[in-house]
Amino acid sequence: MRNTKRYTRVHVIATAAVAALVTLAVPGCTAASDEPAAPTSPASAPAGAASTAAPGDPAGPGAATAPREPVPSPSYPLSAAPRTVPAVREHTPARGPGWKPAPGARVVVAQGDTAALSDEGRLLAGELGIAFADAQAPRDGDVELDLGAAGSGPPESYTLTVNGGRVRVTAPDEAGVFYGTRTLKQVVSSGGSAPEGTVRDGPAKPQRGLNLDIARKHFTPGWIEDRLREMADLKLNQLGLHFSDDQAFRIESDSHPEIVSTPHLTKAQVRSITALAARLHITVVPEIDSPGHLGAVLRAHPDLQLRDVQGRAIAGAVDISNPASARLIDELLREYLPLFPGGAWHLGADEYQALVVRDPQASFPQLARAAQQRYGPTARVQDLATGWLNDRADVVRPSGKALKAWNDGFFRGGVTSAAKDIQVEYWTGKEIGARPPLEYLREGRKVVNLNDEYLYYVLGEPNQFTYPTGRRIYEEWTPLVLRGTSPVPAGYADQILGARLAVWCDLAGSQTQAQVAAGIGLPLAALSQKVWDERAPRMPWTEFKALADRL
DSSP states (O other), rough: OOHHHHHHHHHHHHHHHHHHHHHHSSTTTOOOEEEEEEEOOTTSTTOOOOOOOOOTTTTTTTTOOSOOOOOOOOOOOOOOOOOOSOOOOOOEESSSSOOOOOOOOEEEEEEEEEEHHHHHHHHHHHHHHHHEESOOOOOOOOOOEEEOTTTTTSSTTTTEEEETTTTEEEEEEEHHHHHHHHHHHHHHHHHSSBBSSSEEEEOOEEEEEEEEEEESSSSOOOHHHHHHHHHTTTOOOEEEEEESSSSOOBBOOOOGGGGOSSOBBBBHHHHHHHHHHHOOOOOEEEEEESSSSOOHHHHGGGGGEEOOOOOOOOEEETTTTSSSHHHHHHHHHHHHHHHSSEEEEEEOOOGGGSSSSHHHHHHHHHHHHHHHHHTTTOOOOOHHHHHHHHHHHHHHGGTEEEEEEEGGOOOSSSOOOTTEEEEEOOOOOOOOTTHHHHHHHHHOOEEEEEEETTTTTTTTTTTTOOOOOOHHHHHOOOOOOBBBTTOOOOGGGGEEEEEEEEETTTTTGSSHHHEEEEEEEEHHHHHHHHHHHHSOOOOOOHHHHHHHHHH
């Protein structure tokens, strides 16, 4: 309608101007008024223009006939897509001024959605420096947040529309609305305004995040919460907390206070972290790694230590033929399950040292006997380790949490196998007996990508690790690249649930907290792009890096 009105006005003015010129050009046409013509202002008529009106001119006698220059309506080019990290998947451009915060603007939550979206609305209003209003009709200049019908789009997707001086974010779930607010926050903070048009956006992968080793290195609660906020702006939704290892056990325990290291997180601090994560739509995934990586527990319980046939203690490994080992770990699992209300749990299962020797049956006869007693005469030590994993899964499963374990805790060719509902967290193909990713995918298992070639940030860079770079992730890696640098066939894409960047603190003192935060910034940004949209990025790395640095 705006263009139509502009056309009509210009058309009328132009017609009048042509009529006046015709009148001047016809011989004998003169003014027919007995009154003298009003003087014409030099500012309103060009030199030599007629200064009288024809009979019947509605302007009346003495009105100037010279046309005025039309006042143009605003004209806008088609908008460009918002510039965000990760990039939006689809933008329909439009002509218009866009939207930016102005005095009197508000974030408004649609009536009926206030309980679900008030956190998102208040957060965005504070970030944009405008007011917040619950259950009120939107007006010019407002941002409206609205939940659509359940199932109206894929999980975590959203639509953001900028039109008529307003913004509307709608989604089928709260997470989708939240991600729409992250897009709006980014474009306003980087460019000052949100472009006219419609964004339709959503993630390629349901799991996107950061894995943090807080066992080998203590990270303060404030530092962890800062990472949560950074992750949320990048639309990452999962924080893994590996809090038990050989070096330390880093969360307060009521059932076994003797195993807890100093410093550590209190349960109150953990509750604060998980509460913030929930508001930011991030799931905290805890991990008590077992039956290996339990050195901190074994210092307080040396009677549970695994020993080989010659009586030598095996570092970090509990004796899984000893029922007391299972009882202790299960007590810890039951204690911590309610502390972490998120929907997933990591069972560990990697690098059990009884299985990295040439002949586990000969080296650990007590484990071989226990395996045969439980699973029959052909069972091996790997079957006992698989049974351990399944037993721990049975403890956690009633909570409804998704179950995870490291890929080298899954074995081929045994008389028993890991439960099918345990997700494979694939990190390496370098360990003794490690299986290639296709073996898990062909079994129909769900896999999460933590490829140690691209996604392992190992403090001090031991064992030939090098710090990952954002550029390498951005230009070379995709979720299909599970091991080394070669992708698995694209037909398995739906079984790959996503990816996390992993911080491991093998040489804990080699970097400060601040250095870790700075070092993982660009790798996290690059990861966020590749799990949000698996297609080749439209923006070259240098441009992406400049945008990420600015944001």
